[in-house]
Amino acid sequence: MKIAIIGAGNMGGAIARGLAKGTLVNEEDLIVADPSKRMLDALQLEHPAVRVTSDNEEAAQNADWVVVAVKPWLMEQVLGSISWREDQVLVSIAAGVTFAQLAGYTRGVVLPMFRVIPNTAISQLESMSLIAGQGVTAEQEQLLLDLFDEMGLAMKVTEAQMGAATALTSCGIAYVLKYIQAAMQAGVELGLRPSDAQRMVAQSVKGAAALLLNNETHPAVEIDKVTTPGGITIKGINELEHAGFTSAIIRAMKASS
Numbered sequence: 001m002k003i004a005i006i007g008a009g010n011m012g013g014a015i016a017r018g019l020a021k022g023t024l025v026n027e028e029d030l031i032v033a034d035p036s037k038r039m040l041d042a043l044q045l046e047h048p049a050v051r052v053t054s055d056n057e058e059a060a061q062n063a064d065w066v067v068v069a070v071k072p073w074l075m076e077q078v079l080g081s082i083s084w085r086e087d088q089v090l091v092s093i094a095a096g097v098t099f100a101q102l103a104g105y106t107r108g109v110v111l112p113m114f115r116v117i118p119n120t121a122i123s124q125l126e127s128m129s130l131i132a133g134q135g136v137t138a139e140q141e142q143l144l145l146d147l148f149d150e151m152g153l154a155m156k157v158t159e160a161q162m163g164a165a166t167a168l169t170s171c172g173i174a175y176v177l178k179y180i181q182a183a184m185q186a187g188v189e190l191g192l193r194p195s196d197a198q199r200m201v202a203q204s205v206k207g208a209a210a211l212l213l214n215n216e217t218h219p220a221v222e223i224d225k226v227t228t229p230g231g232i233t234i235k236g237i238n239e240l241e242h243a244g245f246t247s248a249i250i251r252a253m254k255a256s257s
């Protein structure tokens with residue numbers, strides 16, 4: 001299976017590296033197109049077998065799957081400049097560009113299409129990636145889920161759920177980082193060094209996520225385990241609630257969706 005990746009920035013570059021490191025695609029079957037020679041050189045230094053080009057058409061012409069990871073406002077121009085074949089699969093990484101819009105950009109060629117929304121943790125192979133498909137087979141869908149599972153965790157959503165799910169994952173990662181920053185600020189006031197505070201909080205967040213993902217438990221169950229009656233954790237949690245913590249998160253997610 002030959003895969004072309006068009007746009008080697010934050011997302012495209014991380015996807016190219018993730019696929020190259022993964023087990024499902026041969027490095028030599030990957031071709032990456034970007035106008036920036038610097039981006040391409042950096043990629044090839046890490047993965048010499050991956051082919052690179054500044055020509056999108058050259059990248060796409062022999063590919064079975066074409067992953068397009070340019071800014072949303074460039075999608076029309078980039079998709080419109082490619083001579084599509086009906087046996088190709090289009091994977092759009094662009095946030096907010098709908099299937100209806102994508103279909104209008106492919107010069108009348110009807111393609112099986114996916115929209116994928118990873119988050120920035122994809123560079124650490126820890127992305128939460130959302131996948132919606134249109135006109136695709138179950139095999140194609142499973143393959144894409146498997147590819148993105150190697151770069152974190154991939155979940156199927158409908159296009160209608162994409163906005164809400166993006167708020168929780170692409171935007172949500174920034175909220176988690178904001179929590180880490182706030183907790184660090186508290187730690188520094190309480191006498192900890194910023195770098196120590198950062199490691200303490202980041203590992204605690206990672207641990208909290210692992211409890212839920214590995215045990216398939218519920219946050220309330222895990223919170224119960226640390227809230228001794230009359231203890232220090234419940235005092236802090238109630239302070240969060242008095243300050244509107246839950247409400248603030250809900251409002252932020254709704255604003256982002």
Ligand SMILES: NC(=O)c1ccc[n+]([C@@H]2O[C@H](COP(=O)([O-])OP(=O)(O)OC[C@H]3O[C@@H](n4cnc5c(N)ncnc54)[C@H](OP(=O)(O)O)[C@@H]3O)[C@@H](O)[C@H]2O)c1
Nearest residue numbers: 007008009010011012034036069070071072093094095118
């Ligand atoms: N960041 C996120 O959390 C996130 C999450 C989900 C989805 N997305 C989506 O991912 C897409 C890419 O975002 P990003 O953060 O990776 O952007 P980015 O870092 O700017 O990467 C885009 C890359 O595309 C290149 N490019 C520009 N014009 C091109 C063209 N005509 N043909 C081929 N490549 C071209 C850019 O090169 P130059 O820099 O030289 O112009 C750049 O290297 C966006 O559509 C965004 O909505 C982002």
